[in-house]
Amino acid sequence: MPFVLKDFVAPKRMKAFLFLIRELGFTQRDAQRYISKGRIFIDGELMRDPGGDVEGLFQCVMFEPVSRGLDPVFQTKSFALFDKPSGVLVHPQNRHTPYSMVDEIRHRFGPHANITHRIDQETSGLLLSAKDKESERTLKLMFENREMDKRYLAFVHGKMDADVTIDAPLIRQPDDSALVRMIVKVHVEGKPSRTDIKVLHYFPEHDMTLVEAKPLTGRQHQIRVHLFHVKHPIVGDPIYGQDEEDVIRFLDKGISDEERIGKSGAKRLLLHANRLAFTFEGVRYDLVSQTNFISEAFEAMG
Template sequence: MPFIIKKMFAPQRQKAFLFLIKELEYTQKEAQRLIAKGRLFVDGKPMTRTAGEVEGEFEFIYFEPITRGLEPTAVYDEFVLFDKPSGVLIHPQNRKTPYSLIDELKYQFGRDANIAHRIDQETSGLVLCARNKESERDIKMMFEQRDMKKKYLALVHGELKDEMCIEAPLLRREDESAIVRMVVKVHQDGKPSKTEIKPLKYFKDKDMTLVECSPHTGRQHQIRVHLFHVKHSIVGDPIYGQSQKDIVRFLDKELSDKERVKLSGATRLLLHANELEFDLYGNTYKIESRVDFAKECLLYVNSQS
């Protein structure tokens, strides 16, 4: 478990954030942020005042990263890339999350390393991570300014014969049940969104097509919604292309694997972040995933048919 309760002792009365800076080598900003989040306990009660003081024994909830041996795909002085397996979270959802990619990153590259962007838990593939605070700032800026070229692979239902450019505005749905708050839809009031789709191979026996997706904007669930919009939803998608009843059942973890396969074709979303291309500090990088996603898709679909 990455989050552990660490017993600590302050021999004399002092500001709690100063103690954390000295003992755990946090910056002042980090120490005060963690205190404000209620990570420090005195006599069993959380301290939330960033200027609070400690003396004697107290407890601190400390993030101690663990490893499961996931090796990076590429390592450079300023950044590192991992091929994230499907099912692995980027960040822990709560203090009981047993493992996430941030564990692996910080275990291997230290506390200053941080993940620069996100992909969904069920999406596999490349995740770009900064190795220091400066590169983290610069890489995140690249994503914000759309200076990052991204290519995904997806297995979709039906035969897609021609290349297409989908330009459909996307809106986070705020109506209906609060439990489907994560669902995004094409709507005229949404934000401009653009995805280029290129068919790579049609599998006639499955009536499924492997496609390459190049998003020009970075909206939440963009590729998933756009492919559903053109009636080629991604195999394994438990949200887009499903009834609201089944979406709620999936989110409530009431949908069995067998039911999910029947509804969507797979027990995981068959979407993979396959390639990143960008310029950083005078160098151009084009990095591809090491995973043979087409082969993985066929093995996955065949095993469930």
């Protein structure tokens, strides 16, 4: 379990955030945020005051990363690139999450290493992490400024005959009329969103098409929603393109792999972050996943 309760001793009365700064190397901002999240306990009671004091024995909830042996596929002194398997979380959802990519990264590169962007839990492929705070700020800003050339592979239902640019605004908005509030949907009041789709190969025996998707904006679930919008949902998508009752069952982990294959075409989302190209500190990188996504996709289809 990455989050553990550890004992610490403050030899004299002092502000808790000062203890974290002096003894554990926190910045003042991180120390105060850490306390606000409820990570310090005194005599079993949660400290709620960011300006509170500690003296003698107290406990802190600490993140102690564990590794499952996932090696980076490429690295420099500033960043590392991992080929994330489908089903692995990028960040822990809560203190009880047994493993995420944050574990792997901080186990290898220390507490200041961090992930620079997000991909869905069921999406496989390239994930970029920074090894230090300065590199993290630079790389995250590059993602925000759309200086990263990202390419994805996806299997979609049906035959796509030609390349297409999907230019449809996306919004996150509650829908009280639905049993499941779709996380993202096309809406005229949404943010501008654009995805280029290149057709690679049609598989008539499965009535599905392998495509390359290039998101020109970085909205949540952008590729999934855009392909669903043009009537070609991604094979294995348990949300977009499914009946609301089945979405609820999936979210409640109440649907078997066999039933999911029957309803969506695969037991996982067939979306893979395949390529990442960018210029960092004057060097051009064009990095490609080493995963055989096509083989894994057919295996996931049963």
